[in-house]
Amino acid sequence: MTKNKLFSNFDPVSSKAFKQKIQFDLKGASYNDTLVWNTNEGIDIKPFYHRDETTHFPEVPGLPATWHIGEDIFIHDTSLAVQTANNYIASGAEALYFSADAPFDARLFFNTLDKTYAPIYFKLHFLDENFYQEIIKEAGDRTVYLNIDLIHHLAEEGNWYHNLAEDHRMLDNILQKETHTISIDIDLYQNAGATMVQQLAYGLAHANEYLLHLNEMEVSIPSITFQVAIGSNYFFEIAKLRALRQLITVLKDEYAFAKAATTHIIARPTRRNKTIYDYNTNMLRTTTEAMSAVLGGADTVINMPYDYIYHKTNDFGQRISRNQLIILKKESYFDAVSNPSDGTYYIEAITKQLAEKALALFKDIEQQGGFLKQLKEGTIQRKIKESAQKEQTQFDTQEKILLGTNKHPNPSDRMKDSLELYPFVKIKPRKTLIEPIIKQRLSEKMEQERLKTEA
Template sequence: MSELLPAQPVAFTEFPALTSAEWQARLARELKGQDPAALRWPLPDGLVLEPFYHREALDALGGPPAPLPFPARPWLNVPALPVPAGSDGHFEVERALTALAHGAEGVHFELAHAATFDADYLAGRLPLATTFIGYTVASGPDELLARLVAAAPGTALRGFLRFAPPLGPEGGEQVGYGAALRRCVALAQAWPDFRALAVNAAYFGNAGATDAQQLAYGLSTAAALLAELPDAATPLAAVAGALHWHVAVGPSYFPELAKLRALRRLWPTLLHAYGLPPAAALRVHAATATWTQTTLDPHTNLLRATTEAMSAVLGGADSLSVGTFDSLFAAPNEFSGRLARNLSLILKEETHLDAVQDPAAGSYFLETLTDELARAAWALFQHTEAAGGLPAARPQVLENVHTAATATFRRIAAGKQVVVGTNRFENRAERFPFNPKKLLRSAAFDTTRAAYPTEVLRLATALHFERRERKTRQAALVLLGVGVNRHIEESFWRLLPALERPELAASHPEGTLSFLFSSPEEATLMYATPEQFQRFARFLYRIPVERQLFMPPVLLSSDLATLQEAVRVFGFQEMRVQGYTTEEVLSRLQGR
């Protein structure tokens, strides 16, 4: 067989080179007088993306940036397996064996209570020396790691440990975690393929943070760990070498891809500030975001996860957890687990994305977006550090994330941000694959999601219409939440004559909670203060006042007379809109 000829550079010399000005003129002609600026894409971070980029964009960056280094190995397909409180983890270990036998390249155990997890059983069923395993724990990270060492003595573990205390990411709270984290670093120091400290940027991303916020506050978390953990027995270089990142990836394809690329560019800058050499082996674990998952039309979660996974691997993630489409309402099961696992397999085995080095490199648009996002994140990081860094600036950080999340709720409520199957292109004939009443009562139902205000209103009204058809004498009060106040107002606002809008606004006082009172005859939208609701729920469930810790469920039900009297006594107020019944308001909100 003859030798292949060397590839020749591609050139189109027959086509004259065009300047940006010439392209802009052509765009103006094609738009027939429409201003090209109308096609700009504003991002929640305040960045504005242009509809057109040309080679001058790279000149503005000082020339084409160097491509990100080719990964030492393709990304690992690492499904997450939640281990509920009180479980010894045997069931989840067997599920891990099944996943590893069918394409998974690692597993991530999310332990609700690490103390009960059977490390000996795990070591007996899985070869810990060759299996990539992640562990997320809410307490006792060093104790779990010590038990793993005892269960597999002399074994160099592979994977990662993420300590996720209830109040925030490690490094974000001023509490006595330092000794435990230093012990984790010491235990794992001889394991080159294990990272014992996590920069939990996903904590912010799944609470509604923007991309720049997730990066900036992740950098602040890392800075807190690098500043606080080193001591005489734990050198700074050991702390830096033990760090890895957890990032939540949303469905906005290009910004999410650029976010991971920006992280790779920012990390050496932070290490340089501590006098450390660039870490070529930065480990990034990406997971599809819980923030963007939906309960309504849940199969759309499969489509969201696809774009999220593609952004993650094209952005340079080292390992990836794809969430199951039904995790919000269904127990872990092999069907949805297999679909999530196979998504990553298709991207690798059929799409061959693992064979591409930094596919965004050289793109005028993506290189510019990466640079702008990195600059915005670094500026916000510097602002946070100037305010004292974490944990001192934690209240302001959480307030900023809350503001970003509230803005998302408002965009969804006003229809400016589309959530397919939830606020646009809804399946009005949808038959829920779950019991709405049971789901709303469940303490495990994730209320920290972008679609939650819209979902809970739809689920509550569905329950009302079902109750009306059955003519049951039970009544229910459904907590819709603070965000739903705004959702109701903004969704119904545009339907009202201008003179009636102040009345609607007055019936949604700031700082109150929204409720749906549902009886067999009617549904009434109401509001009350959090204190009124707390007293109401304690009365209904006979919870004594001296028991301070009590989290009322979202759905409260009782016989009609008792609930009506309790609503009257505790001062709940009806949301009134002149000329419209509550039924009409609900029907319009539901698109009926």
């Protein structure tokens, strides 16, 4: 059936006509005061978006044709970690994200890991040049991403791995080998309470620090990997990922060696809105967050088990979180279209505004000396704290709702005897070069008070 036959009986309605009808129905109430609301990002949200009010929206470059279902695996015992990985692959995992606190047997690891052409990511909590070279050697033709992010380590821990000069020397040597991928971990900013505009601007400035440094080296950069945390503001999170691709493309175009680099995004649900009470609601939150990640154009989505906050890794929690993604991909066909958000006036408008505001903040950071300088001065930490406190106040006053925690809590819930992990911010006194950026959940203080009063 043709378009004319479908819509020939319906006359187009202009945005002006819509507004006139809305204003009539408001019976004298103010259109802006009643229906337009402002977000923490400083963006006004209108009650409707119309094509005759839209301008040209820039294309979102580099969107993936499909996305991978990822799994987190910690390497303590190499053989056990590989066995777990092989089981996850057999159960539907399509990408593997490994973390470790110490070197492991790389040869045993790759020789016993099932042959798969899915991405393999490494996030090692140490910097050892020789060990990274060993990973590159043993990986062979597998697709491996070494998520080395010196600045993220500094921001989160307050110190370099060794010192500035030694860390950069090691990174330079690693990048001059077979794997020339830089990694930007911006989930720290989201989990610490930064707004989306701040997340995008800090991620862009964070990336620029590496590009400025690498501009002096004669190496090519085939890809730039971003690790991003996704919150529960469904449409805004879709727009955030789209804006990220637009912004990093603008930045790459300023560097000849990076122009051809692809943008690879690993997305996972945020910890910030997860709760220990009424914990099953975490499954609802992670489902919509995973949907935002997919529709926003993430390459790999790694879900968070509903009990991740307070339980040790367990098969049931991992299976449920993996099945959430499998249902989205295999049963809900979230991989059927590569750019489902294209042409959606609301999402396009938010994307445009987020990108413009983030670019303005990025330019301001660069004019003030760059991201590292502001991090060392404490400016970045102060700005994130201000945003986090605003959001915390919204939670405390029930302007921001977490169902089952600050609204409609279940008074019979008892969690004191179920905590296998400490779910709150851990204080680790140590001498640091800068003030660390601290991840913190919104419900921590309220949960601590409830735990004290449990019978």
